[in-house]
Amino acid sequence: MSDEDDIILSELDDEELVQQMFDDLYDGLKEEIEEGVNILLERGWQPYDILTKALVGGMTIVGADFRDGILFVPEVLLAANAMKGGMAILKPLLAETGAPRMGSMVIGTVKGDIHDIGKNLVSMMMEGAGFEVVDIGINNPVENYLEALEEHKPDILGMSALLTTTMPYMKVVIDTMVENGIRDDYTVLVGGAPLNEEFGKAIGADGYCRDAAVAVEMAKEFVARKHNQANA
Amino acid sequence: MTNALSRILETRDWLLADGATGTNLFNMGLQSGDAPELWNEQHPDRIKKLYQMAVDAGSDLFLTNSFGGNASRLKLHDAGDRARELSRMAAEIGREVADACDRDVIVAGSVGPTGEIFEPMGPLTHAAAVEMFHEQAEGLKEGGADVLWLETISAPEEYIAAAEAFALADMPWCGTMSFDTAGRTMMGVTSAQMTEMVEKLPNPPLAFGANCGVGAADLMRTVLGFAAQGSERPLIAKGNAGIPKYVDGHIHYDGTPELMAEYAVLARDAGATIIGGCCGTMPEHLAAMRKALETRERGPRPTLDQVAEALGGFSSASDGTGEDADAPKRERRGRRRS
Numbered sequence: 001m002s003d004e005d006d007i008i009l010s011e012l013d014d015e016e017l018v019q020q021m022f023d024d025l026y027d028g029l030k031e032e033i034e035e036g037v038n039i040l041l042e043r044g045w046q047p048y049d050i051l052t053k054a055l056v057g058g059m060t061i062v063g064a065d066f067r068d069g070i071l072f073v074p075e076v077l078l079a080a081n082a083m084k085g086g087m088a089i090l091k092p093l094l095a096e097t098g099a100p101r102m103g104s105m106v107i108g109t110v111k112g113d114i115h116d117i118g119k120n121l122v123s124m125m126m127e128g129a130g131f132e133v134v135d136i137g138i139n140n141p142v143e144n145y146l147e148a149l150e151e152h153k154p155d156i157l158g159m160s161a162l163l164t165t166t167m168p169y170m171k172v173v174i175d176t177m178v179e180n181g182i183r184d185d186y187t188v189l190v191g192g193a194p195l196n197e198e199f200g201k202a203i204g205a206d207g208y209c210r211d212a213a214v215a216v217e218m219a220k221e222f223v224a225r226k227h228n229q230a231n232a
Numbered sequence: 233m234t235n236a237l238s239r240i241l242e243t244r245d246w247l248l249a250d251g252a253t254g255t256n257l258f259n260m261g262l263q264s265g266d267a268p269e270l271w272n273e274q275h276p277d278r279i280k281k282l283y284q285m286a287v288d289a290g291s292d293l294f295l296t297n298s299f300g301g302n303a304s305r306l307k308l309h310d311a312g313d314r315a316r317e318l319s320r321m322a323a324e325i326g327r328e329v330a331d332a333c334d335r336d337v338i339v340a341g342s343v344g345p346t347g348e349i350f351e352p353m354g355p356l357t358h359a360a361a362v363e364m365f366h367e368q369a370e371g372l373k374e375g376g377a378d379v380l381w382l383e384t385i386s387a388p389e390e391y392i393a394a395a396e397a398f399a400l401a402d403m404p405w406c407g408t409m410s411f412d413t414a415g416r417t418m419m420g421v422t423s424a425q426m427t428e429m430v431e432k433l434p435n436p437p438l439a440f441g442a443n444c445g446v447g448a449a450d451l452m453r454t455v456l457g458f459a460a461q462g463s464e465r466p467l468i469a470k471g472n473a474g475i476p477k478y479v480d481g482h483i484h485y486d487g488t489p490e491l492m493a494e495y496a497v498l499a500r501d502a503g504a505t506i507i508g509g510c511c512g513t514m515p516e517h518l519a520a521m522r523k524a525l526e527t528r529e530r531g532p533r534p535t536l537d538q539v540a541e542a543l544g545g546f547s548s549a550s551d552g553t554g555e556d557a558d559a560p561k562r563e564r565r566g567r568r569r570s
Contacts, residue, residue: 068414069413069414069415069416069548069550069552071420072413072416072417072418072419072420073386073413073418073419073420074353074419074420075420077349077353077354078353081353110265111264111265112264112265112266112267112308112309113265114304114305114308114347114348115347117349117418138308139308141265162347163254164254164255164476164483164511165254165257165258165262165264165265165266165268166264166265167264167476167483168258168264168478168482168483169264169265171478172264172265193410193412193418194476194511195476196475196476196477198475198477198478199476199477199478202477202478202479203478
């Protein structure tokens with residue numbers, strides 16, 4: 001990397017800057033993303049436009065390459081970390097400006113499972129896509145899920161498991177939701193390495209998400225469907 | 233350094249390892265979410281039965297019930313301070329089963345991942361990981377494990393930390409990674425990269441390879457990837473018996489004993505020396521694998537097409553090795569100082 005290749009972000013026009021932010025997100029450059037967000041704010045961009053056009057746009061590329069096996073977990077974690085830097089600046093402003101939000105999700109890893117890599121990726125990418133995410137962490141017995149649903153009334157419940165010994169617990173949670181008559185109040189998405197679509201169906205989830213990128217796509221789809229139904 | 237595993241490897245050109253731990257324990261009443269390692273204390277009879285089933289089905293080597301027996305995993309069950317003790321118990325029961333057998337059977341002390349992410353992206357430091365693995369290694373050693381068996385690893389940092397810990401415990405070891413994401417580990421490691429990493433370790437494993445992952449076909453592709461690197465080190469193949477399905481309230485893997493027998497023979501033809509199953513592999517699968525390995529002739533190294541024909545298709549078009557190693561990457565606009 002020679003100095004002459006260096007780009008001065010503030011000298012780029014809006015379109016070029018957004019393109020450069022896509023690259024910087026892809027490369028996980030947190031400081032550059034923060035700088036880019038601040039420059040766009042100074043130029044009078046609305047926080048919501050920065051979120052959707054620059055950050056979500058960039059994370060969509062990261063998500064697609066993750067889905068296609070071009071990027072792997074370390075790169076996605078770096079990208080998500082860079083996005084978090086930009087989100088930290090935008091979040092208070094978004095709250096002030098009353099920007100539209102995509103929907104909300106409660107997410108957690110099931111009882112007995114401490115793996116939270118996939119869950120954290122989903123959380124970050126969902127936030128990146130404009131969802132409000134309540135992360136209840138790892139090792140959650142069914143009571144924790146029920147409490148969080150009661151408290152936050154999200155559109156979506158996300159469950160994650162990385163072990164064959166813990167994945168059946170997802171069914172325990174879903175069955176309990178059915179017993180309590182609240183299953184249909186939520187969209188339930190599940191994910192984790194040992195799972196597959198058929199498993200998701202068999203335990204009564206609405207969708208199985210192969211990876212974080214698919215989770216975001218599916219969440220958007222379900223929320224849109226819900227809105228359409230409500231308006232019909 | 234000679235040990236029970238290196239000695240048996242001198243006389244045999246293939247060994248049958250064991251199959252599933254979790255799947256078998258569920259059948260004995262383990263509840264989802266509970267720690268299998270606590271059964272080493274609460275139900276030693278069932279753990280003994282688990283090991284005995286593998287031995288009776290013909291396994292030359294079985295893994296102890298200590299996969300989640302590290303402090304990071306056990307703390308979920310308020311047993312974070314019992315890693316060494318529970319691991320020791322797992323190996324003691326194993327020792328008892330192996331010693332009672334009239335043929336040589338290896339007790340391999342299972343060591344699974346910590347479940348945490350390494351610095352700088354996560355909280356786990358190299359020193360903390362080494363300490364955790366060392367603690368578990370000492371327990372397995374005390375309990376009488378012949379060899380330590382690292383499995384289902386995704387991050388190279390974790391594999392390296394475990395190797396260091398095993399050197400501290402002065403124990404021979406084997407180590408496999410799980411290639412479950414487009415033919416690579418979750419962290420993006422290819423079969424070629426793993427081979428390179430293994431050979432650079434100051435205390436390399438007796439054998440290395442792949443376990444778990446997606447299905448038997450994907451695992452075979454990974455084994456062929458190791459073999460293509462030309463390592464002289466024995467290779468391990470421990471694949472799942474197909475894909476998990478939920479049937480009548482239980483997890484069921486769709487791979488038949490016949491399919492696993494086919495897989496075992498193909499794995500040997502591909503160059504694997506230690507061949508076993510992973511999730512979903514029950515005693516009947518192991519028995520079929522043993523019979524196939526004993527009765528069928530060695531064949532030439534299978535091609536990917538032959539693997540797909542015998543075991544089903546792959547989960548991804550490429551696994552990041554060979555001609556695909558330089559797969560297209562995203563075009564950058566230009567470099568900036570980072």
